[in-house]
Amino acid sequence: MNSSHNVSIPYLQLRSCRVRDSRFGYALVIETSVQSGEYILGFRIDPEDRLEIVCKTIQALHAAYLASPIFGVQYRREIQKLPQEHIVNVEDATAAEQDDTEEEKQQQTRIDAFAAYFSEGTEGSDKRPITYSETLGVATEQIKHGFTIEDLWCIHND
Template sequence: MPIENCIAHWYDNDIRFDLMTRYLKPCAGEKIFELIEPVEDTKGNNGEPGKLIVTNLRIIWQSQKYPKINLSIGYNPITSISIKSATSKLRGMTESLHILAKTKSSRYEFIFTNLVVDHNRLFPVVLGVHRAYIQSKPYREIKMRSAMIVSNKKLQMLQQEQICEQISGVWNLSSDQGNLGSFFITNVRVVWFAAANELFNASIPFLQIAEIKVRDSKFGKALVIETTEFGGNYILGFRIDPKEKLQSVYKSLLSIHDTYMAYPEFGVEFNPDTIDAEIEQERKDRLHKAITEEVEEIDENPELASDAFAAYFADGYTGESQNLPRRQIVYSEELGLAIEKPKDGFTLQQLWEVIPSY
């Protein structure tokens, strides 16, 4: 199946450089909210105009002159968005969008400058969409023991969510004796909660469901929901009596899951034409904070400004600790000197290139 017709779990969960064009196209359920150009990648390609695409899952920047030079920044790794002063080769000293992001082992910094004078949509659009992404996590993430059930055993509904079916008498088989509860099946997730304790619950988005099946267990026939690797590789078992009811719920879940996978809903809602005063005030507050507080800087080396990793990667930072040993010292026959061993996958020639080779 073509990549643009698949749900790509990494789109919002990863940071990738210099992707092939087909990976810049929207996946199923991905919506483009805004296209802004020209925008300079001031951190990695200072002086190079490009286009910046804001979707419901990520930010994409692509060079106008060299389309193979591009960025895909998922919203999930982003740790902060602010506005700071930056020196652009095309606009001089100006305020720019500053993004810090962290993956499992690395930290990155991105700076984008809108090259259209007196045009500030870049700031409120990115801020607004990222905020909408953070607020819509139940669409995409498995939640356990959260306050999703309100009084009178009603489900706290998400925007764009509709209840398809409510089923009582559902046993959760996570313990030896099982726990009796109920199902809410909606158009975006399956929610189970215990009858005796509503805080004992689970919300499982269809996005994270890898397989739904019926199989034997020590409790008899059970409905089994297996989640994806991104969803934690959980195997969740439920017993529903009688068997006819079990089969009915099983078929309903399969049908709704298939529909969801064909037309996924990620829950990120944003209308770029209605940027309100609240978002504008947030922009001003962030700008004031960036000016009045010290911001941790990541050294820039203009000689490496076009190298994808050297420009954005904060070397020496992995995981949660920065107290790490220096890399191994090796002898370089090319230079006739002792140097730190380059990171795996890199050569000295690549580190010295101004424009990467393809």
């Protein structure tokens, strides 16, 4: 009834698309899934020849989506290989290996605040009182001595 009515239905929520006879003549009928409200929407398309084309196009796109659904952002990790430098001197090679092992030791000894915070374990008698956090704007358990909220939210991505 409204000529400027616009609808956007994700293929994930589309149940069926077909042409049916209605009181207004032939119409494009789109049904949505139960999870999205189970709507039945009817659209009149003029000229009637275009109605079948639109219906078959929607059905083909829906079938293609069902065969290979897209649930969100596509992510593909690309590993860039650095050019290998040939090490001529044996002393340089051993020095480079020592640097690598020292760097690994430093990474292993780095304390992750979140892990350290929960490493003490939980005991029933060791519950901390609930306090209001001005930073987060919600009530939280009182933070252990030596930690801050910023420490707990910091993510180390090595």
